[in-house]
Amino acid sequence: MRLVWQATPLYLFLSLAITGLQSVIPAVMLLVNKRIIDLVIANWGNANFIWQPLIVLVAIRFGISLLGAVLNQTNLYVGQIFNDRLMLYTKYILLEKSVQLDLAHFESSEFYDTLSRAQDSGSNYPVRVIQTLTGLFGQSITLISLLGLLFKFNWAIVPLLFFTALPAFWTSIVYSGKRFWMTRMETESGRLSDYIQRVLTNPNFAKEVRLFNLGEHLLGKWSDIRTDFNGKSAAIAFQYAKMRGLSGMLVNSGFYIAYGWTLIQAIAGKISVGDFTMYTGAFSQAQQVLPAILENIAKIYENNLYVSQYFEFLDLKPEVINIPRPRPFPNPIKQGLSIKNVTFTYPGATKPTLRNLSVDIKPGESIALVGLNGAGKTTLLKLLARLYDVDSGTITIDGIPLQEIKLSELHTNIGVLNQDFARYQLSAKDNIGFGNLKERDNQPRIEQAAQDSGADRVVEDLAESYETRLGKMFKGGVDLSGGQWQKIGMARAFMTDAPILILDEPTAALDAIAEYELFEKFRTLTAGKMTFFVSHRFSTVQLADRIVVLENSQIIEVGSHPQLMAKNGLYAEMFSLQASSYKI
Numbered sequence: 001m002r003l004v005w006q007a008t009p010l011y012l013f014l015s016l017a018i019t020g021l022q023s024v025i026p027a028v029m030l031l032v033n034k035r036i037i038d039l040v041i042a043n044w045g046n047a048n049f050i051w052q053p054l055i056v057l058v059a060i061r062f063g064i065s066l067l068g069a070v071l072n073q074t075n076l077y078v079g080q081i082f083n084d085r086l087m088l089y090t091k092y093i094l095l096e097k098s099v100q101l102d103l104a105h106f107e108s109s110e111f112y113d114t115l116s117r118a119q120d121s122g123s124n125y126p127v128r129v130i131q132t133l134t135g136l137f138g139q140s141i142t143l144i145s146l147l148g149l150l151f152k153f154n155w156a157i158v159p160l161l162f163f164t165a166l167p168a169f170w171t172s173i174v175y176s177g178k179r180f181w182m183t184r185m186e187t188e189s190g191r192l193s194d195y196i197q198r199v200l201t202n203p204n205f206a207k208e209v210r211l212f213n214l215g216e217h218l219l220g221k222w223s224d225i226r227t228d229f230n231g232k233s234a235a236i237a238f239q240y241a242k243m244r245g246l247s248g249m250l251v252n253s254g255f256y257i258a259y260g261w262t263l264i265q266a267i268a269g270k271i272s273v274g275d276f277t278m279y280t281g282a283f284s285q286a287q288q289v290l291p292a293i294l295e296n297i298a299k300i301y302e303n304n305l306y307v308s309q310y311f312e313f314l315d316l317k318p319e320v321i322n323i324p325r326p327r328p329f330p331n332p333i334k335q336g337l338s339i340k341n342v343t344f345t346y347p348g349a350t351k352p353t354l355r356n357l358s359v360d361i362k363p364g365e366s367i368a369l370v371g372l373n374g375a376g377k378t379t380l381l382k383l384l385a386r387l388y389d390v391d392s393g394t395i396t397i398d399g400i401p402l403q404e405i406k407l408s409e410l411h412t413n414i415g416v417l418n419q420d421f422a423r424y425q426l427s428a429k430d431n432i433g434f435g436n437l438k439e440r441d442n443q444p445r446i447e448q449a450a451q452d453s454g455a456d457r458v459v460e461d462l463a464e465s466y467e468t469r470l471g472k473m474f475k476g477g478v479d480l481s482g483g484q485w486q487k488i489g490m491a492r493a494f495m496t497d498a499p500i501l502i503l504d505e506p507t508a509a510l511d512a513i514a515e516y517e518l519f520e521k522f523r524t525l526t527a528g529k530m531t532f533f534v535s536h537r538f539s540t541v542q543l544a545d546r547i548v549v550l551e552n553s554q555i556i557e558v559g560s561h562p563q564l565m566a567k568n569g570l571y572a573e574m575f576s577l578q579a580s581s582y583k584i
């Protein structure tokens, strides 16, 4: 309710008010009808009948019908606006939370289960809870007013209806719960089937799916998961229908007992014809409303279970956060960056990815990270950008631990381009401008960055130049080759004003010569900045002031190219191996 209140208080109020008004209409109608019938019967064949009271009653009846029709339409309109606003709000909050969470969350499967459940639950269920709640509110008013009429006739009818309805109510609750838990248990397999669906429909997979003939195999797997789910769902639905049928009979018996009593009273002449019509009318309406109420209570229970999954996601907390009074990023950097005894283990991993790392980097120094696949190069760079916090040891800039620097400021001051850099299906201008949001509309700056990375020649060939949409996902989009995308990605990195730059193999799709030239240019353009780069090409690595060699989670060598060659360790071995393969 708080969520809805925050999303759209006015429309919540309007919706409740209109529903409340609508709900008393059936009982008021029955009462007016009774009066009309009693008046007509009392004056049956009366030649001197005074019409005025009857005309007033009929006019009231007509007025109420008109009011009902107007309220109906108004409620439909209010309901539509209310739903749209609530959906927008719940989605916004979910996306806002996703932005706040750590990278670590996005690298765990439990997170994706929670996210997937929250997305399913958050989109429709809050709206459904409120719709059902409003419906229930209206139906309860209708039922109370109808029971009010019946209570006057015989008070025992109320407990009779209540007790005969209890089993139906209990059945609905039990089976709603069963359905919810079955769906929840199937989250992971549901996600797997969604994933297969994406693989079968996503352009990134389309080529391989065809070349390896994976289509039929994956489709079969998808169909098995869905069929299995449908089977479980059908079993619950069957049980539910059976129990609902049985308990529904009991509810009906309660009504018919009460109905029989009205007939007995009417035949005995203890109630008027008007009363008789009113009571039987009240019975038949209450008979429709009561099961609907029970159904809605069960629905609220079930929908609330789903909504709780939405809140489960909202309750996730980022761990990489600002301390209460963070310090500013040192500008300019005077002493440099210092990594001391850093150890780090990924959440859920059994052994550390980095162990006891120590190295000092001076301002303006360029560092190349070298090591075999999986040595921990990317992990170290993630720690520098504080995408994760270290387990022990410290990383400081001018003596200030990273944790004490305001996170958003740290990210503004560390420019990163990754091996798996994002390919935004947006304009070329956005793809480059996202490197420095403040300068996003600064066309000369964007063009300069494109020129520096060589992306200017890519953009020249595009029909609408910088405004051309990249990627094939939307109309008019143009796809680029791997190397062309990388030039666009590099241009994004060149946009930044950050004094520390990290390039994690963003040039792997370029040929060795293009990569070498680009890094040379990069070094000239970033002279005076602290840069880190990872490359598996030693022609590029040589350009660095110092090279840090990682092996088995540790730093094993640090030095310039000539120093490491003289040392004749792992670096020299790897360098010679690559050089000899070029000679062949």
Ligand SMILES: Nc1ncnc2c1ncn2[C@@H]1O[C@H](COP(=O)(O)OP(=O)(O)OP(=O)(O)O)[C@@H](O)[C@H]1O
Residues within 6 Å of the ligand: 107, 346, 347, 349, 353, 371, 372, 373, 374, 375, 376, 377, 378, 379, 380
């Ligand atoms: N999110 C993660 N969760 C758990 N383990 C991870 C995660 N990311 C990487 N690892 C593990 O940490 C180790 C180091 O990975 P990292 O990506 O840092 O290596 P790398 O040196 O950059 O390798 P490459 O040269 O292949 O890019 C690997 O064993 C990898 O499996």
